[in-house]
Amino acid sequence: MKKMSDFGTDYLENAINEIEDYVIILLDLDGNILNWNKGAEKIKGYKAEEIIGTNFTIFYSMADRHSHKPLQLLEVARKNGRAYDEGWRLRKDGESFWAGVTITSIHNKENEIIGYSKVTRDLTSRKREEAALKRLNEVLQSQNKEMEQFVYIASHDLKEPLRTISSLTGLLGKKYSGHVDAEGDQLIKYIVEASLRMQNLIKDLLDFSAIGINTQISTIDCNLLLEGVKRDMHATNATITVHQLPVIKGYEIELRLLFQNLISNGIKFQKKGKSPIIDISAEREGNYWKFAIKDNGIGIEPEYQDKIFMLFKRLHSRDEYEGTGIGLAHCKKIVEIHKGNIWVESKPGIGTTFYFTIAYN
Numbered sequence: 001m002k003k004m005s006d007f008g009t010d011y012l013e014n015a016i017n018e019i020e021d022y023v024i025i026l027l028d029l030d031g032n033i034l035n036w037n038k039g040a041e042k043i044k045g046y047k048a049e050e051i052i053g054t055n056f057t058i059f060y061s062m063a064d065r066h067s068h069k070p071l072q073l074l075e076v077a078r079k080n081g082r083a084y085d086e087g088w089r090l091r092k093d094g095e096s097f098w099a100g101v102t103i104t105s106i107h108n109k110e111n112e113i114i115g116y117s118k119v120t121r122d123l124t125s126r127k128r129e130e131a132a133l134k135r136l137n138e139v140l141q142s143q144n145k146e147m148e149q150f151v152y153i154a155s156h157d158l159k160e161p162l163r164t165i166s167s168l169t170g171l172l173g174k175k176y177s178g179h180v181d182a183e184g185d186q187l188i189k190y191i192v193e194a195s196l197r198m199q200n201l202i203k204d205l206l207d208f209s210a211i212g213i214n215t216q217i218s219t220i221d222c223n224l225l226l227e228g229v230k231r232d233m234h235a236t237n238a239t240i241t242v243h244q245l246p247v248i249k250g251y252e253i254e255l256r257l258l259f260q261n262l263i264s265n266g267i268k269f270q271k272k273g274k275s276p277i278i279d280i281s282a283e284r285e286g287n288y289w290k291f292a293i294k295d296n297g298i299g300i301e302p303e304y305q306d307k308i309f310m311l312f313k314r315l316h317s318r319d320e321y322e323g324t325g326i327g328l329a330h331c332k333k334i335v336e337i338h339k340g341n342i343w344v345e346s347k348p349g350i351g352t353t354f355y356f357t358i359a360y361n
């Protein structure tokens, strides 16, 4: 096989000259340009005869030149052997492009620096995509904030008149119960029930918009947290088994709500007369703890397994199972502020397992 040296220096020079996607040039010790390849012409816009011999500072903006950036980069390459930089550079027509630049020092046999190689890539489209993504992210975040504020204000302001309706219909019921006809009594009862349901809904919405606000990260022993959750669930016929759980960093009030929601769903969505069995465990998976809350309940049909995490999404009528359809949307938001994911695996008629991850730290 032939060696590089068999080709001679012309071969290498020609090869470099033909490259179109990168600017590959050599600089002398002062930064003067010694050669020009096709990529340089394409990316920077100058022809070889216009630019060879010029100092490479020409590619930098006035501000960069004033702050001596080009010379500083040569200095770093001299000291460390290599300097990398990304920034806006100028084409001949004055237009800017986002460049990724690597400057490498070149040594002679005596190990003295005799110049530099400079490889530049045009990263403008990547930079524009990043900027567009960032802008989109900012818009989404601000829309999200506005939405949360709207939910908060709307539900907060709904509370007051609703409380008045509730208490007045309650009074009406007490005062006229038995004095009007049975249908009237029934109608008043419906109004009282509906306004109570609406109060619950508004409370859930307010809780939803408050998730992640004014809360502090703390170290949480999930075993203790679950003992508390179990204690609060008095009067249940469920068997709740909690396996060894980790100590994690997170938002305590929110995590308690997450476990409460998932466990109470496991108990609630159960065939009448069947005793709920709930099993809670966690295992380490890469950089995450993966928690599993398993039940032996009615299960969820595959086509609904994604939809149930949406706000107000319910699969059953109120007569079958009580609820507002907010619990799992809550859970999703709580898991997301812990930078994790939540999903479900379920077999209708056999049971459901909710999984969620929390970053390990």
Ligand code: ADP
Residues within 6 Å of the ligand: 261, 265, 266, 267, 269, 295, 297, 298, 299, 300, 308, 313, 314, 315, 316, 322, 323, 324, 325, 326, 327, 328, 329, 352
């Ligand atoms: P809610 O419990 O108020 O109805 P959720 O948001 O907690 O609202 O749950 C949404 C829907 O997902 C429920 O209405 C139910 O149909 C289904 N679901 C949630 N958890 C379970 C479970 N463990 N087993 C079966 N179905 C479930």
